[in-house]
Amino acid sequence: MTSTLEVSGATVRKGERTLLADVSLRLGSGDFVAVVGPNGAGKTTLMRVALGLERPDSGRVTVDGRDVAALSPRERAAHVAWLPQRVQVSEPITALEHVAAARYRFRESHRRSEEQARAALERVQAEGLAARRITELSGGEQQRVAVAALLAQESPLVMLDEPANFLDPAQQLELYALVGRLWRSGLGVLCITHDINVLAHAVRHGGEGRIRVLGLSRGQVAFESHYDAPELGEHLGQVFSVRMRGVEVEGRRVFVGLPLEGGE
Numbered sequence: 001m002t003s004t005l006e007v008s009g010a011t012v013r014k015g016e017r018t019l020l021a022d023v024s025l026r027l028g029s030g031d032f033v034a035v036v037g038p039n040g041a042g043k044t045t046l047m048r049v050a051l052g053l054e055r056p057d058s059g060r061v062t063v064d065g066r067d068v069a070a071l072s073p074r075e076r077a078a079h080v081a082w083l084p085q086r087v088q089v090s091e092p093i094t095a096l097e098h099v100a101a102a103r104y105r106f107r108e109s110h111r112r113s114e115e116q117a118r119a120a121l122e123r124v125q126a127e128g129l130a131a132r133r134i135t136e137l138s139g140g141e142q143q144r145v146a147v148a149a150l151l152a153q154e155s156p157l158v159m160l161d162e163p164a165n166f167l168d169p170a171q172q173l174e175l176y177a178l179v180g181r182l183w184r185s186g187l188g189v190l191c192i193t194h195d196i197n198v199l200a201h202a203v204r205h206g207g208e209g210r211i212r213v214l215g216l217s218r219g220q221v222a223f224e225s226h227y228d229a230p231e232l233g234e235h236l237g238q239v240f241s242v243r244m245r246g247v248e249v250e251g252r253r254v255f256v257g258l259p260l261e262g263g264e
Helices: 042-052 073-077 093-100 112-122 138-155 167-185 195-200 232-238
Strands: 004-014 018-029 032-038 059-063 080-083 155-159 189-191 209-215 219-224 242-249 252-258
Touching: 004 042, 018 042, 018 059, 032 042, 032 195, 042 059, 042 080, 042 155, 042 189, 059 080, 059 189, 073 080, 073 155, 080 138, 093 112, 093 138, 112 138, 167 189, 167 209, 167 232, 195 209, 195 252, 209 232, 219 232, 232 242
Parallel strands: 032 189, 032 209, 080 155, 155 189
Antiparallel strands: 004 018, 004 059, 209 219, 242 252
16 A cells, blocks of 8 residues: 655644744655754644644645545554654553554454564564553653554554654664665655654665655754755754764764854
8 A cells, every 4th residue: 555645835823933834745655754953843743734633724734635634543544653752651551452552443353453463563672562561661662662553553654753762772773774674665754853863774775865854943944855965964054053064984974063163
């Protein structure tokens, strides 16, 4: 199954504040879009609008030509899976039950749901957490279980809002490598991140040019570029208000932030 999600001219206002201003975005199966920008830039608002969780004051959001707000939860889940910044689970269910519940769109037996949930937990190396209660897991463990739930949903488009939250450096590398494998398998990926360098772990065999980078600043699109573009460092520096220099480390370009001229 393939899908295409389009955000066209979305504007969101809260009182006198404009959270998004005429922002457009397209995500299809096989695409990788990274959304970057400082806190308060509108990144999470954009994702909520794209998911149909928040209606824009103007503009339109469609999935395969249908208004996303008109889709039922089951229909929407068949197209798009979402990993929020913080997964909040208050019920003391097990990790296996939590992941199995992500398959609610499927009309299948309980046994089948559990089988697929176990397979998803194994993919993120969290099978040992299956019988433990979510409320007893650390933040990092909860995040890994949340990623397993994302996989279990089997949607052609996935949206990740700072997916490496609560993970240690080794786990972050593993997670982004997994994201890269999902992308190369044909899924469409929209990923919000503060750290552009982590995307290097999602790329293999010269795929940098296929990653689109959308920079937001104060609710507006500040730039659109590609991960391998020579001018990307300059764009990043502008939205984060630092000097950003690209350097090569072990054959990969990484970006280093430096104070502005005259700064401490």
